[in-house]
Every structure is written in C-alpha cells, then in structure tokens.
C-alpha cells in the first residue's frame with residue numbers, strides 16, 4: 454500500500470541507565486511509523502535535554518548525539534505528519550515549562566476534537582507555537598495547572614481520542630491511551646527499569662520483555678518508587694482499536710492489541726481465498742505489504758506463492774513524477790517484475806488494501822508486459838471508501854478509488870481479469886467475540902467519535 458502513511462511512533466523509558474541510547478535504538482525499530490522527523494528528550498536530576506530534527510532516526514542521531522542526552526529517563530518520537538505540516542517546529546517530543554516544571558510530550562494519534570479545543574484554548578489566551586494537535590496536551594496541562602497524577606488524568610479525559618502519549622515530568626514517566634484505544638501502546642521491562650512503546654518490535658530491539666498493553670482509558674505513572682495505574686474515563690466505551698494497524702501499519706514481527714500482525718494477515722489471506730477464490734497458477738504478493746496475506750491466500754488454495762515482484766528498498770518514498778510514462782518508470786523503480794516467474798502464468802496479485810489504485814494499476818500492466826496470461830487482483834480488506842480522523846494520513850474522499858467507482862468500474866480501470874475484496878463482516882469475524890472492538894470507519898463510514 455503506497456497511499457496511506459504511518460502515523461507516529463513513541464517510546465519512553467525510566468530507571469534505565471543511558472535511557473536515551475535505548476530510546477534511539479527503539480526508534481530505529483519504530484521507523485516504519487514515521488520518517489519525517491525524530492527526536493528524544495532525556496532527563497537527569499530535573500534537567501531536560503532535547504535533540505530533534507527532520508529526517509530518519511539515523512540522520513538525526515548520526516554522530517552519537519545521544520551522548521548529549523544524559524539521564525535514566527527518556528522519551529522519543531518518530532513522526533509522519535497527520536495534523537500540522539512537516540517542519541522542525543512540529544517535530545516531537547514537544548518541550549514546555551508550566552506550573553508543574555518542565556514537561557516533554559510525544560503523541561501518536563489525532564485529536565478528533567482539535568478544532569474545538571484549539572478554539573477554546575486560543576479564546577482563553579493560549580499562544581500555539583506549532584500547528585500540531587499534540588500541543589493541545591501541553592496547553593491543557595498549563596490551563597488546568599495539572600501537577601498531581603489525578604490532575605494530569607483529568608487532562609487526558611479533556612483531550613479525548615485519539616491518542617497514545619508518553620509524557621516525561623522529571624521523576625515521572627506517564628503513559629496514557631485514549632478510552633477507545635485507537636492507537637497501540639505497550640508496557641515492558643528492561644532490567645530494573647520500565648519501557649513503553651507503540652509496538653513490541655522496539656522491545657525486541659533493546660532486549661526488553663513485553664508485559665502487557667496499556668489499557669484504553671488507562672494512565673500509567675512510572676517512577677523510581679514503582680508504578681501506579683489510574684483510569685481517566687468515567688465509563689469505558691466499546692473499544693475502537695485501529696484495524697489498519699493489524700492490516701498494514703504495524704511491523705509483522707510486533708505484537709499489537711495482543712495479536713501478531715503477520716498471523717492476522719495470513720488468516721485474512723486464507724479467508725479471502727474462501728470468499729474470493731481464483732483459478733490461477735501462482736500467487737504474487739505486492740511487496741512488502743501483501744506478503745503475509747498472499748501466503749495465507751496461496752496456502753488455502755494449494756497454490757504456490759512466488760516472488761513475481763521485487764521491491765527496491767533504496768528508493769525514497771517521496772519519489773513523485775508526473776505523466777503516465779514517468780509514473781510507470783517510477784513504479785518500475787520501486788517494484789520490478791521477475792519475468793521468468795510470471796511469463797505465461799495466470800497470476801493472482803494480492804495486496805493488503807487498495808487506496809488510490811494508481812500503483813496497483815501500473816503493477817498489473819507491468820505483469821502483463823512481462824507475459825502474464827491473466828492478472829487477478831485480491832485485496833485483503835474491504836473497499837476503503839472513507840478517510841480517517843484518528844491519526845492516519847489518508848487521501849481525501851475524492852481520491853479514494855472505492856469512494857468514486859463501483860467494483861466493476863475499478864476492475865476495468867485497473868485492467869485486471871477479476872477483482873475481489875475481503876468482506877467487512879468476514880474481516881472483523883476473524884476476531885470472534887472481540888469483533889466489535891475495532892474501528893472500521895474507513896470501510897464503513899461509521900465514525901464512533903465525530904470530528905469537532
């Protein structure tokens with residue numbers, strides 16, 4: 454999937470010697486969640502130290518800059534801008550001073566009430582330094598003079614969804630997740646210290662042991678004297694965990710919402726085969742996003758899956774070229790066909806989702822040019838018809854292929870012999886009695902928390 458971008462990744466550590474070094478390592482593992490900027494704040498004896506910059510983690514911390522971030526507590530962030538522009542001011546962690554002293558914050562998600570909260574805060578005199586919704590948390594901390602754990606919990610209740618946040622306040626590391634649990638946040642142990650992160654792959658990177666998820670509506674306070682869990686939701690709503698995390702965003706080797714994304718994707722591929730079978734010779738994943746689903750699809754139909762497309766990992770994701778020929782060249786630069794694999798074959802092309810459809814159309818044409826006899830497209834999620842309000846960078850309605858065209862029209866525009874999507878009921882049914890605990894807004898248009 455080329456058209457949706459990851460949101461952000463966060464990490465926080467406390468009671469860990471040289472915490473910033475571990476934060477940087479963890480951010481490397483979370484790099485897939487945001488490539489626009491990276492940053493770390495550490496704290497030693499009440500003094501905060503910040504380094505952040507534009508670009509990849511390896512670019513921002515290329516010369517061992519973490520040596521300038523002393524202390525046994527640190528938080529880190531990788532960003533893809535889902536609200537506010539991509540510029541240095543919006544890079545996180547955000548650092549501010551208020552009644553409670555210095556506070557550093559890193560946020561994954563979009564606040565659905567951003568417009569209302571910004572209006573309220575500005576009317577009361579707040580001066581925003583950035584254009585990111587994440588700054589709202591800092592203004593709420595200041596306005597509410599939130600110093601005690603209970604006061605800070607009230608700030609999270611006021612902010613509303615969607616967020617997974619790490620907040621560093623001198624001797625306290627606070628981790629919180631909105632009551633719907635849209636975005637993931639997990640807790641682990643590293644020696645005598647504790648660590649929280651967006652995904653468990655960050656724990657694997659630094660040798661931490663996974664303990665549990667931060668619960669929806671939970672604020673966890675970690676310090677040298679132990680941990681304390683507070684609930685900041687008066688009543689807990691039915692969870693709305695982002696299903697696209699499992700379909701696409703999260704690394705296949707992570708554990709997200711207690712599930713393995715790789716195994717979930719394989720299961721969805723198997724179900725896709727049951728719902729949308731094909732007479733074909735080989736199954737070819739669109740790399741890398743369609744890999745796990747294609748394996749499941751192929752296994753269910755007893756077909757071989759083949760690497761008919763090879764991805765070039767060294768092409769920047771921002772490569773944009775106008776014009777049809779130039780676009781085809783750009784597609785070839787990212788994915789090249791293995792002619793000997795697809796020639797004279799009936800090919801099932803499998804991807805995790807279909808958004809604008811431009812890349813998929815080009816890949817289908819490339820397969821035909823390489824001699825594929827038939828090209829059948831199977832998508833391991835339902836038609837994506839609606840944008841996201843909860844922290845994922847999505848094209849607008851009018852750019853979503855399934856919003857504009859019927860399935861026969863999409864098949865024709867993509868020039869494929871057949872097209873099949875996984876059904877929404879089938880997809881959520883894979884979770885059994887937890888099937889109603891996921892957000893499905895981008896497929897159903899049912900927004901549990903309307904934007905304000």
Ligand code: SF4
Pocket residue numbers: 635694695696697698840841842843844845892893894895896
């Ligand atoms: S709308 Fe889609 S991308 Fe956004 S939170 Fe819901 S499932 Fe995730």
